[in-house]
Amino acid sequence: MAEKKTVIISGGAMGIGRAIADRFAAEGAAVVIADVSGAAEAAAEIAETGADAIGVTCDISDPASCQAMAAHAVEAFGRIDILVNNAGLYSTLKLTEFSEITPEEWQRVLNVNVIGQALVTAAVLPTMTAQGEGAIVNMSSGTPFKGVPFLLHYVASKGAINVMTKALAKELGPTGIRVNGVAPGFTMSDGVKANPHQIKKTARDLAQGTGDRPRSIA
Numbered sequence: 001m002a003e004k005k006t007v008i009i010s011g012g013a014m015g016i017g018r019a020i021a022d023r024f025a026a027e028g029a030a031v032v033i034a035d036v037s038g039a040a041e042a043a044a045e046i047a048e049t050g051a052d053a054i055g056v057t058c059d060i061s062d063p064a065s066c067q068a069m070a071a072h073a074v075e076a077f078g079r080i081d082i083l084v085n086n087a088g089l090y091s092t093l094k095l096t097e098f099s100e101i102t103p104e105e106w107q108r109v110l111n112v113n114v115i116g117q118a119l120v121t122a123a124v125l126p127t128m129t130a131q132g133e134g135a136i137v138n139m140s141s142g143t144p145f146k147g148v149p150f151l152l153h154y155v156a157s158k159g160a161i162n163v164m165t166k167a168l169a170k171e172l173g174p175t176g177i178r179v180n181g182v183a184p185g186f187t188m189s190d191g192v193k194a195n196p197h198q199i200k201k202t203a204r205d206l207a208q209g210t211g212d213r214p215r216s217i218a
Contacts, residue, residue, distance in 0.1 A: 004052075006030045006077040008070070010060055010120050011087030013038035016139070016184065020084055025051035032073045034058040034120070035087065052077065060087050060116035063123075070123040080127045085117040085161075086139045090154055098152040106153050113157035118164070125177075133176040138165045140183040158183075 007024045011017040013035035021042065025031045030052035033039045039055030046053040054076050058069040073080055089112050096105075117138055128134030143151065144159035165181035172179055 004028055004030055005081035006032065006073060006079050007082040007084065008032040008034055008073055008080060008120075008124065009084045009086055010034045010058065010116075012084075013042040013055070017084070017086040018042055020086065021046060021053075024082075025049060025053060029082075030077045032056060032069075032076070034060070034069050036060075058120075060120050061111040063119050066119045066123040069120075070127065073124075074127055079131060080124045080134065081131075082135045082137070083120065083124050083128075084137045084139065085120055087116060087120075088113040088139065088157070090141075093151060093154055095150040097150060101153050109153040109157050110160075113154070114160045114164070117161060121168070125172075128177050129175050131176075134178070136168070136172075136177065136179045138168075138179070138181045140165070140181050142183050145183070 005024075005028075007021075007029045009017050009021045009024070009031065012021040012031075012033040017033075017035070021031050021033055025046045026049075028051075031043070031046055031054075033043045033046070033053065033055040035042070035055070036057065036059050039057050041055070043053040043055030054072070056069045056072045057065075059065045070080065089109050093109070121136060124134070124136075128136075138161050140161045141154075141158040143155045144162060148155055162181060162183070165179055169179040
């Protein structure tokens with residue numbers, strides 16, 4: 001990395017987000033860990049390696065929290081070059097037939113996984129626009145492409161991120177801000193390890209892909 005960049009990683013305290021934060025720090029970036037919990041602890045561990053890092057407690061479903069986080073990043077490092085929209089709900093979700101997913105659960109997932117990404121993006125946008133450059137990376141998932149069952153709210157939320165990314169890339173491109181998406185496959189992250197039902201789900205999906213099609217989600 002030729003010059004020090006400031007990178008915000010939402011959901012950066014653990015799992016994929018933490019791995020992203022560690023790599024950016026190793027490449028010489030100033031890292032802002034934005035997470036609903038564990039942000040300060042993760043940043044302290046990264047700082048022990050000699051990197052510049054701060055942790056900011058942030059609820060991405062709350063506009064004021066997102067705005068405060070972005071302001072804290074600018075106060076600490078003077079600019080925002082990269083946003084990785086990684087925070088989202090997945091590993092704690094229960095496998096549920098779509099007709100049994102309540103409106104409240106739908107709203108909870110969409111508030112974080114879709115609206116949350118939009119709110120964090122909106123919070124960093126004034127700084128990136130003033131700089132005349134920036135990069136936004138939206139974390140999606142392979143599930144919309146595969147049509148994974150029993151997680152319709154999650155799959156729908158990640159499908160929304162795919163189309164949002166395309167639209168934002170066209171809208172923000174003329175301002176010098178690049179928008180791209182990443183769609184990881186199943187990853188044995190900290191959150192998944194703490195919720196064994198997700199590991200069982202993956203085994204079932206693999207079985208479905210080879211012709212063995214269990215009918216129960218139990």
